[in-house]
Amino acid sequence: MNKTEILSPAGGIEEFYAAINCGADAVYTGLKSYSARKNAKNLDIGELREIVSYAHLIGRKVYITLNTMLFNEEIENLISILPEIFSCNPDGIIVQDIGLFSVLKNYSKGVELHASTQMTADNFYAVKNLKDFGFDRVVVAREISIDEISHIKEELKVDIEAFVHGALCVCYSGECYFSSTIGERSANRGDCAQPCRKRYNLILDDKPIGKNGFYLSMKDLNTSSNIEDIAKYVDSLKIEGRMKNKEYVATVTNFYYKKLHGEMTTVSQEKELADAFSRGFTKGFILDEDKQSMINSVSPKHIGSIIGKVIDSKNNKSYIKLDSPLYKDDGITFIDKNGKSDGEKITRFLQDGTILEINKALLIGENVYRNYSSKIYDKNKNISEMRKLPIDMFVYSKIGEPLKLKIAYQNRSVEVASDFIVEKSNSCPDSRGILKKQLDRIGDTFFYLDKFEFFGDRDIFVPKSILNEMRREGVSKILEENQAEFKFIDIKKTFKKNKKREPKISLLVDYAVSECVLKDVFEIRLDFDNPNLEKLFNLYRDKDFEPCLVTPSILTKKEVLEIKDLIKQLSVKKVIVNNFALMDLDCDIVVGSSLNVANTYAVDFYKSKGIKEFIPSREMTTTEIDSAFSDTILRLPYYMNTVSMITKTIGKDVIDEINRGKNVKIEDAKNERFPVKYIRGKYYIYNSKPMFMARTIDRIDADIIEITYDENYNQIIDFLKGSIENVDFSYTTGHYNRGVAR
Template sequence: MQRQDIELLAPAGDWDCMRAAVANGADAIFFGVEKFNARARANNFRMDELPEIMGFLHRYGVKGFLTFNILVFEDELRDAKALIDACIDAGVDAVIVQDLGLVKLIREISPDFPIHGSTQMTITSPEAVEFTKPFDLERVVLGRENNLKQIRKIGEQAKLPMEVFVHGALCVSYSGQCLTSEMWGGRSANRGECAQACRLPYDLMVDGEQKPMGDIAYLLSPKDLAAIDLVPELIEAGVTSFKIEGRLKTPEYVANVVSKYRKAIDAYFDGDRSGPTREEIRELEQSFSRGFTHGFLDGTNNKKLVDGSFPKSRGVYLGRVERVLRDGVVCRIEAPLKRGDGIVFDAGDPTQKEEGGRVYDIRRQGVKIEGEAAEGVVIDIVPGRNDVNLQRVKAGDRIWKTSDPALDRRLRATFETDKPYRVFPLALRVEGREGEPLRTWWTDVQKGNTVQVDSELPLEKALKRPMDRQLLEDQLGRLGGTLFQLDLLEVELEGELIVPVRELNRLRREAVERLDGERPKPPVYVKREADPLAGSRSPEQAAAAPAAPGEARLTALCRTLEQVRAACETDVAMIYADFEFIKQFPAAIETARAAGKPIALATPRIHMPGENGYHANILKLKPDAVLVRNTGALYYYLKARMERPGEPFPQLIGDFSLNVANHKAVELFREAGCDVLTPSYDLNIQQMVDLLGRTAEPEALEVVLHQHLPMFHTEHCVYCTFISEGTDFTNCGRPCEEHDISLQDRIGMSHPVRVDEGCRNTVYNAIEQSGAEYVKNFLELGVRSYRIEFLEEPAEKVGEVLRLYRDALDGRISGTQVWRSLKATNQLGVTRGQLAK
């Protein structure tokens, strides 16, 4: 791989961040506009700024990628199309997309406009990459849970450029698979409105009893990713784009992180393997750090991923308070410190007010230090008189350096300048003969653009000092303050010639102006004339084919064998077995077969390289259907079905985790080969009605009416981290087989944590939710299949709940009666969930 093959991709939440990224060496920028991006809280840009943004970036040879990485609801498709049209017209280099329905829409608008598959697509296996290939994605952004070995394998097998996050905040949940904000506040992470529930404190409940954890309360709050020392390994694993997280961060953060990774990438190609210095790591920590980790790049190590004692940026660790003085504290510092730096005293409970402020003075053995105190020395730290209440500071408290104004000034100077942020090499050819104009050809080497500029005056024979190469280089190479520097000069003059210096200056100015004007020109993409939204089914057409009460099918998803047995005694049309361990599946199939019930087996929510054995085992068990939860598994089953023509094959049912939020996504998955689809849990009742009203085949959709919402789905194992001495599944001792864990929130609700075959955890909402009150809407819109999902319910509860919903579907009771009955019999009550938001 060559240096030019590697892209350093930087975030920009505003113009200052964009300038900081360009000035410090980014090859590409990702940014959002007001709507349709996963950082709704960022300042973001306006759609009408796109031409200006792309002109600025292209002038400096930098690519610009628009983040379109959220789910798009039915009533937003027209606005989404308008934004894509604007991107094409402005020459945006690619859009970063989560919603596969949007991918279909874009391909109907343009066959060649570049699309990048967002990390929100949950692409973690070669098969998931293969699933995207019919849609001509230019690259994929891998899940942050992939390790280096898996990244290499995906690259070797799938052969599509890979983008990987290398620095910034880590989501504890798989991107695209977090429903916590949606459940608790109607602020969906799949809509850019994450409320960061993972950063909240929780009590650990083990088998119903609270486990004492000392100062460990932030059980789901991971440290920040910093892979700067893994740059060589990432390049050699085949990563082509190094992505920095941080569209909510400051321009100083962007300048700092981009410059450090620029240096690391360049050092690799210069043969320098020395890695970042200690001071460089400290500067990265200073801009933002909850403590640094390699995340999952080295493999899973649950003990290193989550510290648990604080959820927010701390900066640089200075040391512990040794003594409290009248006007300050004594500390042996572990990092340099100077007057004006910000500090905070950490007593171990970040929920309480913490003392902090600016350093007013530094003393060593009673003598004031004017400059910077070096690490390793014992000093008196004197904070500003009104900043810190020293009576609340105790010996043993940790001290963190929270800000460094001098560093910030140095970083701001990189982009708060009148000088161009970058200069580019020029190749110049000069030809001339007496009586003819001086002819010059100027080539922008990076862009490949060439302009010819000729003198307005003819060349004359020189009487005294003829032009030579040195004179031309001096005059034509005076490019200071422009985007260019003279890199190559070819001169071919016949005889001793001269032209006025002012004419040389005019040639230079005109050439630079023309070349500068060529740089921002946008790329040209093919744009189809037809409107891809013109042929959708109207709500009026949808109303013409309602499902009769007797046509409604009821299905039950069970997570224990006892629940399967209970469901088999009802009139459900199908049983779903969703067990923690695949070894339990044969008993479920035997039970269902004995009762004459069709049975579906559920896949894990995530598909990693090397996990196809799980799916091969499912096919060996010959279920009637497979509940498919990711595109990697879907590709595996579609390929297996294609390779077995004429043989019986399970029905393929796409689950909620495929994130189907609009009719274009329904079309895409149906065309790919899905038999039935489950709409996304991000939809409220109006959005669900809109989707069903525009979908040509509402009978191919199954609506989940009842469930405990699966909120977090994470590679981070709470069992391993907090009730085991091990670091991963190889040495944890499998505490999940002996204990049940839940996370108790601040209002006392305990949310169950369950594992799957891959040792991933799902945190379920404590309270059941029911969509019973909307059954009438769904029946009128043609939905014929309704799923009830169980989690920990005993067998008798399974039968009772299924009978309630059967009565509602058949019209014997109302949905409201179902809801009231469930509320009356549940200890924690029941919620209407996301449908009512």
């Protein structure tokens, strides 16, 4: 038996039972709040208790997702319901917020803590440091290959969870700000508006060229053909889909169960996998598929499996030759001659080989897909029914003594004795049938009565109320299990506003700037990606500055080693860290905004490690910042070009133009243009406008404000000092005023 677990999504009760009935070893699910899938059904505490109890009865596991970034008020509210959550006895909790992790680590024993993929564990050293923090399992970034995973597993001996099937975020998880940038819905808080599934126009050198597409829309991951190889190094094979229905959960779970356990699968079952949900399949980064083939630029929607081709089209009629049968009520989809997605509903059974005529003008040679399978829905109609579990009952009866009841389930057994003393019946010489009927009233439980045996006196009388009480007590004891240890301690903090601070200017530069610029500057920052980094370090040191090194949020193992060598070579004193891989540096660390610190618990976690300086999460208001970052050295971005998304791939049209050296932007339906740059193997998508705090220095509560030097610098300084009231460039104030949706 393979020890690797199949981990299935359970957006609700129906999806839980569908997963369990189809072979899942574990499920992950969320509560009504604090989950990275805010719009899934999610569970209340009563439903959570039900599914954990049932799962444990059959040897399965349940993990709770508390994997969002939390503000002070939210983490306090969550702490208040932790006793209820832990009383449900979950097997593990998936966490993004390092503040919540620090609470849970001190709060419980026996419940595993898993580092969410939202923590961007995208390299060996990030996984290592998360393990050293105390995480029991790390959900690695989707961008990591199986070769990297195998090395991590062999060297670190850490529990690894990896996505093997389902929807893919084009951006590195935990680093996507596109949704909250264009609106208020935060991807880091489970409320993504999915701008990656929108159509964009291609802009070259600030001019539209008549091309457009879904340049950010990833195909869906499908590693089923290589799942046995992946299972050698991955402890938990994770299926995406807490927003998906029970039919999807059942179909995908069952298929991977068969694959993992060496059972034969058919072409028809492979098509069902696509019919359940697919935007087209890719083997993903985990199996090193060509990155240009991972984007479906034509459609962001579910298309399903290929069922035929257009063989002719004339007079607004098209003819499709089927290579798979279609069933009544199936839905088919295709792209019309204008490049638009369209579809038809099938009204009768059609055998493969049939020529299907439709009243649409389609392109000859185009594939046609089934995007609704009535067969899958019929097949899984009852898949979410709870399968009752067999229990045995043994009754021991002796007139003049308490009645005894023994209930057995698998290797568990309990005994219950009545306070009532058994009496002789004057009217019933054999009471076995009466007792069995009353004790068998367990229809509202997980069980059914399999075996019933009776020992002792038969001509007895016991009130039905006593039998009911004994039955309820016995079943309740069967459900009892050892609770995880947890201690409820008063860990709530007193949040206090920062004392008034006088901000100093930290300037990010790409080259040597004039002395007149430097007169207002307290600190120089230099980006790791700057090609003249070493030269600039020495230049600014000669001008009596000790530059602060800014490091990327996405790093390979090789880049981590390069940064560490550079720090040693240049004797760098201070580093802004945006990736967990660099949390063990032997120099002063500034916690960067990409680590999404948003509450006092997270601040105190890092302070316990000797870190004093912080850049808050980009998705906080100034009011939220004030309450979370007291007694710290606080740095606030004042003016900068913000990155909305970092991806490892993008639409082919975009890649081709970047490779030609073009200045590339993508334009949305509101005519906002987002620059795209290729840096160290990643595509950086910037916001259409710079972020400008637009406050004078007397209205800013921070120790340091960060400014990026560019052509607007003089205006920014004049505005900061109150010399001018307006600037002549377009900007956004980010989330300082509006925040993100709650």
